[in-house]
Amino acid sequence: MPVLPGAGFSTGSCNMDTRTTTRLLMERGVIVPDPGSVYIGDDVDIDRISGTGVTLHPGTRIIGEKTLIMAGATIGSEGPVTLDNTRVGPDTQLKGGFFQDAVFAGKNVFGSGAHVRGGTILEEEASAAHTVGLKQTILFPFVTLGSLINFCDILMAGGTSRKDHSEVGSSFIHFNYTPNQDKATPSMLGNVHQGVMLNQRPVFMGGQGGLVGPCRLAFGTVTAAGTIWRKDETRPDRILFGGALKEGSIPRKAGVYTGPGRIYTANCSYIAGLISLMNWYRIVRSLFVVDHLSEALFLGMRETLQSCIDERIKRLGDFCTRLNASRKILLSRSRGETTELIRIHEAIIQGWPRTLEILAREACHDHCNTVPEPFLKAITNKGSYIEAIKHLDTDTALTGSNWLQTIKLSIMEKIKL
Template identity: 50%
Template structure:
């Protein structure tokens, strides 16, 4: 083979894969061809593969509509990536992406999650069945809800998750659903109507419908509500970039989000790991764990950057407000500035102990169900009865609550 950095695929290089136009497929020298399966896999003309971590499982189809570029992605069985750019992300069995996708680091598509054409994602986690329409930017979110492909959470076309503030921070991740209930695949779906947007960081309960055209800026903590926003009032008021006039909700929602990611890590470690096998190879599982660690690292970094900005904000705020500066707000900022590093330490300590965050009774239930039927993740989880599912939810909810309590102990004024 030539020594140049990348080369056109030789039919013999990936001999078991259907390549309609083999001379038009490019594979980088970094690719480990042993990590690319050939059973019922199709790679169409123009596709490009990069990265030593890239994994492609059985039944995958790449580039059916337009070429696909993949870099260090973990692509599970029967995934269809119809066109676009994908880097450092994970696709579990049956996930799909339409053409024009731009999917980057920290993104996880769980089973049968899908996006239509021209969707941008980064640091986004979609639970099974979650569906996004077209022309969407949906970075820094976790979305769950729904029970099947016919009853799923959905984001309407032309939707935006606003994840960057005028104060130039991205501590804005939104929790649409949650982990303890969402992993049980038994919750009412959430619908975010098209031509709208969500201004992060938000928390949205199951069963919520946000009407089309709404730019929503609030939390929806009560389930099964229709919410909507009218046109905003016009106006012009003095504004100073860099001053945070409220921090409690932003800080608290970030803490809750991080705690949910930690609960998801416990679920992946103790439950997802039980499914490793032919349909869920160990390399795919490891990619899932590593990508979730990336997501936790991202949220920790963004929270720390937010806290660092509060020192300058505090100086500007006290200079502008003088004696009328709010004592409570000042105290909240000082606590966040002083204790931000302890948040990082506590997250690291808890991750190091993830193996101890197990619920043996619930694990035993899953093991028994796997033993008597095919180890298909969705089928096993959906076979749980109400009492069994509640046991799993309570286990994960306790993890979330414990993590949140640990964090808020550092910031008493946020309570």
């Protein structure tokens, strides 16, 4: 039903621009139960808000020229929501909280009390319950987070459907900041090249637990509730468990890195995985752009993924810089003698400029000429993205996985110590 000028609007603190914009959205079909309680910034492009099945509940605040809301989205059903340059895919429910520079690919559900910041991508049907904080986090389709979770600087894959999905139990933390004050701590649960095929065993992280980054865990990994895990486990289908640390007190020298090689390799592996994912986005996901809104969502995913790559390269660079001070401390301890640990420090420090150059170049390189043609033909025109991927037979999916893994391995070969 057309809305008469001024009908149903309260004077409140809502300025005329917001009232006008809200009225225009309602005329296009957006459901706004209490128009006076909704704020829409002057920089919001209303052509990026669908008029089909979108509901903006009381307390909704929308700002940012990049903000996108697609058909069927519901905003603020449990509490106030702020959307700041966030792309909201179709049939997504953001129930309450703060969302900034994030992307929701579609059919996502996020509970109230959210605090979601830049570099976050929830692919199709990934979800989170209440009071969850995310930043620089990528969740592949179907991944499910419980409540009271802090999950930053991490990528999680695994699972084949909403009934067979990777999950993180409530009250879980990814520890992403070290006593040496760096964030060279990204963790990858599963991997990119197999995870995108939606045919791998789920990963389950037990509640009341944690993971100390950087860490790599294979598909099928289960951590027992209450476990805080600190090591890589690249063997699939393992149960990991552990109790509290043994009590003790030992001397500590701030600024010393005792395992720089592992940290460097884990970060490079993570970045190489993100670069392979970028090629997946460019070459495969681009096939599913059908209109200007889906194009805006796709571009948002690419832009956000690029920001994740840039962030990880920056954090790795900060870590490499800190190794200079660590090396000096170790040299003073060894009275100038070069130990194996010092040699690893020096190899990373001296190699970083070349590594930086390679990672920056690879991040921009398009591998469209290397994708196997039979794989690309098999994935074209098969309905939605999820349907198309799940339609692939085992051999075709393996071909695609091998292509992505080759991209990652070629990068790792170029930058190895």
